[in-house]
Every structure is written in C-alpha cells, then in structure tokens.
Amino acid sequence: MIRYQPPIADLAFALEHVVGYPDIASFPGFEHADLDTVVDLIGQCGDFMAEVVAPTNHSGDVESAHRQPDGSVVTPAGFAEAYRHYVEAGWGSVPLPEEFGGGGFPRTVGLIIQELMTSANMAFALCPLLTQGAIEALLHYGDAGQKRRYLPKMVSGEWTGTMNLTEPQAGSDVGALTTRAVPQPDGSFAITGQKMFITFGDHDMAEQIVHLVLARTPGAPAGTKGISCFIVPKFLVNDDESLGERNSVHTVSLEHKMGIHGAPTCVLSYEEATGYLIGEENLGMRIMFVMMNSARLSVGMQGLAVGERAYQQSLAYAQERRQGLAIGATGADSAIIEFPDVRRMLLTQRASLAALQYLMLLDASYVDRSTHDPNPAARARANEIVGILTPICKSFGSDLGNELTSLALQIHGGMGYIEETGVAQHMRDVRIAAIYEGTNGIQAADLVGRKLGVRGGASVMEFLATMREIGTELAEAGTEFDTIREELDRQFDALEQATQWMLSTGRADPNSVLAGSTPYLRMWGLCTSGWLLARAAVSAPATGDARREESQLVLARFYAEQLLPQCAGLLGAATAGSRDLFALDADQLSGATSRVRH
Known part of the structure; x- marks a missing residue:
C-alpha cells in the first residue's frame, strides 16, 4: 500500500480549463471563491485528507465498526479522532450557507472536498456525505425553528445526519413503507417502525445524530403520496438547545457487509420515538428527493474517488513488479509497466478517471449555475442539464468504479487477490455505489422516463x-x-x-x-x-x-x-x-x- 497523493494539479486544470469554474466564481455570492483561493483551499484539504483520514482506511477495513453489548456502536480506532480534526478544520462547512456558519463556497468546491475525503477513506466519508443531504433537506423544507435548532451544529459537523428510507419489506419501493407517525398533543409525532441499511445510523464520532425519517400519518394516502418526513434526533433537544434525554431509537444490529466495513450500517428500531414533521404532511417524497439528488452526484463521485486511489496503487505496483522480459528490453527482467497489456489497463484507468473527473465537476458546476446565475433563463436551463447529467454521473461513475478497481486488482495479478496488498478493499468498498441511492437501473429508468x-x-x-x-x-x-x-x-x-x-x-x-x-x-x-x-x-x-x-x-x-x-x-x-x-x-x-x- 502506498500513500494517497491528492491530484490537485489535475483538479485545478479541470476547474479552469474544462468546466468553466471562473464563470461560477463571478456569480453574486461567490466573490470570495475565486480560482486561486479555491486551488489553495483544495491543496490544504488534500494534505489533510492524506495525512489524517487516509491512514484510517485499511485499519478501518480490518477492524470494522461494531455494536457493543449495551447496544452502542463504536467505529474503528482512529475514526473518532480523525472526525474531530475534520470538524475542527471546518472542511464539512465549506460549501454550506454562511447564515448557519458555513463558508458559502460553491457546490463544485464541496464536491472536490468530498472526492478527496472519499479517496482517503470511503467508509469515513459517508458520514459527512449523508449529513450534507440531511442539511439540504432542512434548508429547503425546515421551518425557521428547525433550522435554528439543528443546522448550525450540523453545518459545523458537531452533529451528524442520516436518511431513513428503507424498510425490510420495501427495498427500493419506498411507497411500501409502513413506519407510523401518530400526532401527539404537543405537536410532535410518535414514530414507530424499523429501518434498515442506515449508514452511520449510530456511532461514536458525534454527540448527536439527526435522523430524517420517512413515515405515514394516520389516514395518509397509499403509496408514495402518503409519505411524510420527520426529524427524529438521537437525543431530544432542550429549549436552551442543550441535549436532553435519549430518544426511543435503538440499533437492533449492524449489517455484515462486503465492504465499507468502517461505516456502521444499522438496523434501527423506532418505538414511539419523538419526531417533528418537516414541512407539511405527505411531502416526504419531495423532501427525500432533495436528499437523494444531492447524494446521487456524490455517489457517482465515489466511483471516481475510489478508482483514483486504486489507480495510484496499481501504477506504483506496475513500476515495482518485475517479471519477464519486455520486447526489446535487456537484462534479467522488466517492470510489468513495459508490457502492452498492462499499459492498456493503466491508460484505460487514467483516461476514464480524467473523464469522470470532468463529468462530475461539470454536473456540480451546473448545480451552481442553477442556483446562482443572475439570468433566470440560464438558471432554468442549467437545472435541466443537472437533470440529464445526474443519473449519468451516478450510474456511469459507479459502474466505472467497479470496472476500474477490477483493473487495478488485475494489474496486481495474484497478489491483488490477496487481502494484504489492500487493493481488493477498493473493489469491495466501491461495489455498493451502483446499488444505493437508487440502483443504476433506477437511474437509467429516470433518464428515459423523466429526463428524456x-x-x-x-x-x-x-x-x-x-x-x-x-x-x-x-x-x-x-x-x-x-x-x-x-x-x-x-x-x-x-x-x-x-x-x-x-x-x-x-x-x-x-x-x-x-x-x-x-x-x-x-x-x-x-x-x-x-x-x-x-x-x-x-x-x-x-x-x-x-x-x-x-x-x-x-x-x-x-x-x-x-x-x-x-x-x-x-x-x-x-x-x-x-x-x-x-x-x-x-x-x-x-x-x-x-x-x-x-
């Protein structure tokens, strides 16, 4: 295993010469995010991720998150400390609104920070990624009190967030969920049901977890039209905004997964837990798609980020591993990088990763255009392009993540199949990306059924x-x-x-x-x-x-x-x-x- 090298020069080139970032920086509200500032910022971020987060990747895979006898969940050694440094450095807040303590930088910059963190440790990076989705849902649909109570500490990273969608009997059919939300005299709701596949549904990296939970109120319409969304905090929040008593949400078990072992994937049980309605009743699907669309671009980016980490490792191995004699070479043997088929695999990785880098940043740049371009017609057109690009980014990016990490393993030959080299972890970790946040088949259906x-x-x-x-x-x-x-x-x-x-x-x-x-x-x-x-x-x-x-x-x-x-x-x-x-x-x-x- 080699030290992760953040590709800052490639990112700077992409921003300036491929996706037109200087135009984004000229929009009102982004004056402080000029190209030179951003390149310096991502350089510092890359150093942080390489030095603080990347060393936890392999050890976290080996140790795994685990559930204690008392029901609490503990992340692998080093995760909590790395997360504390991440919060202190403020990396999670960079692309979030200044009103709630964020840096007010474009989404394009935020996606690069996510990429660098995911290359360093995909399992670790899932926690901030899901928190950002929850933040965006509250920004769009939360009332003033909910925003004031939850967003400042979520933006800082002191509190984390989750998305609670999936239930055992429902899978991708969200409309089949059965979790109940019963109104209470004080205006809250009693939430009862079970959710599965909840990434970072419980952990020891933050003092509070803000669950966003889909549930049905009494008499709600069947299917997706009758779903509402609720804030269900791990700990209730007192009037003075201090943490109060533990809410009735508990981790039943952790899933034993193929990869991302450091990220606890929880089965959560809600037993008349106190929840607070976001927006109006039966708007849950609309709120969910705010979270999902944010996450889908980030998931496509995961294919790029883990593919980059695997590529760096396979390139180093191809230069070190000597075996056979290349045509025209002299001496006892040659490095395998001198053989045409290995070159083909390396160049396939390199070209595909460059293409994915440009594709992800292009989509993110159109997200910024759709929200900040002063021209209403340009904003509307940018929003259409985001609609086209997002399912492509999610599906094509995660599919290539599978293919490129497989090529990296192939370059290692038999040693790639041995866990001690570490390259197999990349392939195991990234495999989930084609499945969650809407399987890639769902992305294809979205492209032809809605966007086309x-x-x-x-x-x-x-x-x-x-x-x-x-x-x-x-x-x-x-x-x-x-x-x-x-x-x-x-x-x-x-x-x-x-x-x-x-x-x-x-x-x-x-x-x-x-x-x-x-x-x-x-x-x-x-x-x-x-x-x-x-x-x-x-x-x-x-x-x-x-x-x-x-x-x-x-x-x-x-x-x-x-x-x-x-x-x-x-x-x-x-x-x-x-x-x-x-x-x-x-x-x-x-x-x-x-x-x-x-």
Missing part, C-alpha cells in the same frame, strides 16, 4: 447539439486531433439515433424503452466522457505546460479510438425492445425444460 421527455425531447437534443460543437474546435486544432473528431462524430450519430428511437417509442411501448435504458445511459456516459476529454485536449495548450498538453491529447485520442467505439456497439441493445426479455418463463430461465427426464 423534458420539453418533448428538446432538452436532451439541445445538449447533444452542444456536445457536437466540439467538432469545429477539433478541426481547427490540427491534424493530430482528426481521429478524435471523426470518432466523436460517429458516436454522436449513434447516440442521436438511439435518442430518437427512445422518444418515438416511449409512449407506445414504455417497456421497450425501459428494456434499453441501461445500455442507453451507458452510451451517454461514453459520449459525454469523450466530449469532455476532447475539450480538455483542445484547452490544454493554454496552460503553457507541454507535458500537460501532450498527456491530454493522448488521453483524448486513446479514449476516442479504443473506448468510445463501445457506444455504437450498444445501439442494438438500446433499441432491441423488450420481446426477448419476457419471452422465457422462470422455468425456462432456469433451464428446467431442457433437463433430461428419466
């Missing part, structure tokens, strides 16, 4: 037209960019063909559209990645850094020639329809009908 039809399809077609504009810049950049331009043009054509098919098929045959939604989303991920790498390549000469210019060109060309062609290959799957998916019954799928009977 915005303004009759005009929204996505305008975005595709914007991506096509890179062709002119590539043509002007020189002949070395020709293959990038030609391949992008071919793949944009394939994506447009798939999009037109989706738009024309959707109303008449929604099952067929859903059947092709996952490969269709992958087409979007590949095309946006190729486009952003091309943008980086044509922008790199402005840095005056010849090595940066060369590397960006090579990454864009490698991606265009060797990875991007997968897009057209998915066209058939995206437009095949649902006939064969439903042609076989369960017995046929099991092969039962083909068994020889005696």
Whole structure:
C-alpha cells in the first residue's frame, strides 16, 4: 500500500480549463471563491485528507465498526479522532450557507472536498456525505425553528445526519413503507417502525445524530403520496438547545457487509420515538428527493474517488513488479509497466478517471449555475442539464468504479487477490455505489422516463447539439486531433439515433424503452466522457505546460479510438425492445425444460 497523493494539479486544470469554474466564481455570492483561493483551499484539504483520514482506511477495513453489548456502536480506532480534526478544520462547512456558519463556497468546491475525503477513506466519508443531504433537506423544507435548532451544529459537523428510507419489506419501493407517525398533543409525532441499511445510523464520532425519517400519518394516502418526513434526533433537544434525554431509537444490529466495513450500517428500531414533521404532511417524497439528488452526484463521485486511489496503487505496483522480459528490453527482467497489456489497463484507468473527473465537476458546476446565475433563463436551463447529467454521473461513475478497481486488482495479478496488498478493499468498498441511492437501473429508468421527455425531447437534443460543437474546435486544432473528431462524430450519430428511437417509442411501448435504458445511459456516459476529454485536449495548450498538453491529447485520442467505439456497439441493445426479455418463463430461465427426464 502506498500513500494517497491528492491530484490537485489535475483538479485545478479541470476547474479552469474544462468546466468553466471562473464563470461560477463571478456569480453574486461567490466573490470570495475565486480560482486561486479555491486551488489553495483544495491543496490544504488534500494534505489533510492524506495525512489524517487516509491512514484510517485499511485499519478501518480490518477492524470494522461494531455494536457493543449495551447496544452502542463504536467505529474503528482512529475514526473518532480523525472526525474531530475534520470538524475542527471546518472542511464539512465549506460549501454550506454562511447564515448557519458555513463558508458559502460553491457546490463544485464541496464536491472536490468530498472526492478527496472519499479517496482517503470511503467508509469515513459517508458520514459527512449523508449529513450534507440531511442539511439540504432542512434548508429547503425546515421551518425557521428547525433550522435554528439543528443546522448550525450540523453545518459545523458537531452533529451528524442520516436518511431513513428503507424498510425490510420495501427495498427500493419506498411507497411500501409502513413506519407510523401518530400526532401527539404537543405537536410532535410518535414514530414507530424499523429501518434498515442506515449508514452511520449510530456511532461514536458525534454527540448527536439527526435522523430524517420517512413515515405515514394516520389516514395518509397509499403509496408514495402518503409519505411524510420527520426529524427524529438521537437525543431530544432542550429549549436552551442543550441535549436532553435519549430518544426511543435503538440499533437492533449492524449489517455484515462486503465492504465499507468502517461505516456502521444499522438496523434501527423506532418505538414511539419523538419526531417533528418537516414541512407539511405527505411531502416526504419531495423532501427525500432533495436528499437523494444531492447524494446521487456524490455517489457517482465515489466511483471516481475510489478508482483514483486504486489507480495510484496499481501504477506504483506496475513500476515495482518485475517479471519477464519486455520486447526489446535487456537484462534479467522488466517492470510489468513495459508490457502492452498492462499499459492498456493503466491508460484505460487514467483516461476514464480524467473523464469522470470532468463529468462530475461539470454536473456540480451546473448545480451552481442553477442556483446562482443572475439570468433566470440560464438558471432554468442549467437545472435541466443537472437533470440529464445526474443519473449519468451516478450510474456511469459507479459502474466505472467497479470496472476500474477490477483493473487495478488485475494489474496486481495474484497478489491483488490477496487481502494484504489492500487493493481488493477498493473493489469491495466501491461495489455498493451502483446499488444505493437508487440502483443504476433506477437511474437509467429516470433518464428515459423523466429526463428524456423534458420539453418533448428538446432538452436532451439541445445538449447533444452542444456536445457536437466540439467538432469545429477539433478541426481547427490540427491534424493530430482528426481521429478524435471523426470518432466523436460517429458516436454522436449513434447516440442521436438511439435518442430518437427512445422518444418515438416511449409512449407506445414504455417497456421497450425501459428494456434499453441501461445500455442507453451507458452510451451517454461514453459520449459525454469523450466530449469532455476532447475539450480538455483542445484547452490544454493554454496552460503553457507541454507535458500537460501532450498527456491530454493522448488521453483524448486513446479514449476516442479504443473506448468510445463501445457506444455504437450498444445501439442494438438500446433499441432491441423488450420481446426477448419476457419471452422465457422462470422455468425456462432456469433451464428446467431442457433437463433430461428419466
């Protein structure tokens, strides 16, 4: 295992030359967040994460969070101390409103802080990530008293937050939840039910945990229309804002998981616990989506962040591990980095990670544009683009997290399969990202079912037209960019063909559209990645850094020639329809009908 090296120079390049951060910094309210200040800030943050948080990653995986005999939950050694330093340094408050003690920096900056922390230790980073989602829900829907009581200490990180959605019988079908919320004479509600998969549902890193819990009030409509959202604190808060008696919420058990062992994933039992309604009754789904949409971009970022950590480790190993003799080499043996297939795996990781970096920051930058651009029309358009990009970021980012950590393990060969090298942890940790906060199949369904039809399809077609504009810049950049331009043009054509098919098929045959939604989303991920790498390549000469210019060109060309062609290959799957998916019954799928009977 090697020391984590925060990629600050790459992040600074992405901000200035790929996603247009200087424009964000010019918006009212962000005057203090100019590019130079931000680069200095993330440099300090990177040092903190590498020195304080990263050393807890492997040890936390080995030790795991655990439940004590008295029912309390303890995180691995070093977590609580690292979290205390994190709160003291103020990193969690940087992108949050100044009104409640935050730094008032853009979401784009906050996402970078999350990335650096996730690369350092994904399990640890989940606690601040979920707290931010709870904060955003309260900012949007909490009343003045709730904001005053809970937000200052949540923004500082002294108190943490959770999302309590899932129940054993419901899974992703949130509308099937049965947790009850009964009104009390004092205006509070008695919350009774059980929630599962609650990340950091209990722990020893903060004195208070603010649970946001979905539940049903008496007589509420069935399904998702009858869900409300409640604040249920671990400890009741007194009128003087000191902590009072323990609320009736308890940890029944901790899940034994494939990865993220340092993060306690709790089954929580609410037994007439005191809760406080957020907003109005039956608005729970709307409030939940504030939390979920915030988290979905962050989850896509997890694929990037853990993939980066695994890549750094595999690159170091490829330079150290000597085995065989490369063609044209002399001596007893060669480092495996000299072999073409290892180079292919390394360059696949490097190019894909660069693309994901640009994609995540682009989405975050549009979040900032949607809230702070002075032009109302620009804000509205930015909000549409966020709607398109978020399911792509979540799904494509987490899928690549799986694939890239697998490549890192492959480069290690047999030693990658041995836990002591540490590379297997990255693969185990990141696997959950494709599942939680809405599985990637749900993201694909959201893309084709909700986002594709915005303004009759005009929204996505305008975005595709914007991506096509890179062709002119590539043509002007020189002949070395020709293959990038030609391949992008071919793949944009394939994506447009798939999009037109989706738009024309959707109303008449929604099952067929859903059947092709996952490969269709992958087409979007590949095309946006190729486009952003091309943008980086044509922008790199402005840095005056010849090595940066060369590397960006090579990454864009490698991606265009060797990875991007997968897009057209998915066209058939995206437009095949649902006939064969439903042609076989369960017995046929099991092969039962083909068994020889005696």
